[in-house]
């Protein structure tokens with residue numbers, strides 16, 4: 001059954017909101033992002049599609065901002081338990097939109113004073129970083145499905161997601177050095193943690209060479225390869241559906257603690273989950289889960 005997006009968005013409260021976006025997000029009509037298409041293909045499973053197929057889903061300023069609004073609002077939307085992200089059209093994404101990048105740079109270059117110019121660049125970079133970090137900060141698990149090219153900002157995006165899947169024709173490229181940039185929206189921080197082999201990661205970053213799907217699987221960048229996008233999305237929605245049926249308390253607190261623990265000593269992570277579970281162990285969910293295990297029944301959980 002396909003749930004109308006409107007239903008799910010009525011209650012959503014975006015953490016950060018741009019002028020003009022409020023009416024869209026609180027509207028009872030299906031909200032229209034300019035660069036993203038959001039649907040609800042299964043109960044509690046949201047599908048976010050990058051929707052600039054003619055521009056190869058390249059990242060414009062609007063797209064960076066909308067990624068932030070979208071994932072911040074889904075994080076707060078109790079109907080949403082799991083999110084799948086993919087791209088419409090020929091490629092997953094061609095990375096940053098050169099046109100928008102050059103326009104933004106030219107605008108900022110016009111600021112005369114170096115201190116004020118630097119501050120304006122800081123704001124620009126932060127907006128881009130926030131669009132990617134919104135996936136990591138979203139408390140709902142995010143499953144990314146890559147097809148064909150996943151270039152530059154695309155790698156930043158998928159490494160901020162919880163899981164990565166791809167099609168046979170997929171390829172990945174940390175392309176930033178080729179355009180004279182040190183990657184600054186997450187790849188340098190997240191890719192080494194995802195892949196583990198820092199020698200290979202540094203090779204990919206310094207050479208900008210392409211990684212084909214088979215190598216991506218061997219490196220652990222993706223969990224599984226599917227024959228094509230249709231099958232990939234169908235299968236990944238099934239994985240998402242199985243997560244959506246679990247306790248939202250358990251799943252979301254797991255993500256919160258995994259993210260918290262990824263760059264901290266084990267003792268800090270253990271203390272953090274101890275604090276979380278001091279409250280969560282008293283919730284309904286562990287009781288329902290344990291009771292279902294004893295009675296060999298399937299538990300159902302309230303939204304969170």
Ligand SMILES: CCC/C=C/C=C/C(=O)SCCNC(=O)CCNC(=O)[C@H](O)C(C)(C)COP(=O)(O)OP(=O)(O)OC[C@H]1O[C@@H](n2cnc3c(N)ncnc32)[C@H](O)[C@@H]1OP(=O)(O)O
Nearest residue numbers: 058094095096097098099125128149151152153175176185
């Ligand atoms: C503070 C900033 C933080 C963010 C940093 C992010 C950095 C990055 O993302 S670095 C990576 C930037 N992207 C690239 O370098 C990709 C370059 N493009 C390609 O490699 C190929 O075009 C691609 C594999 C994406 C697609 O190949 P395909 O053969 O399918 O198509 P093409 O004929 O090459 O391209 C079709 C038209 O699209 C235009 N185009 C391609 N990429 C971009 C882009 N990133 N931005 C704007 N436009 C792009 C390309 O020029 C073609 O246009 P036209 O000739 O007018 O048809």
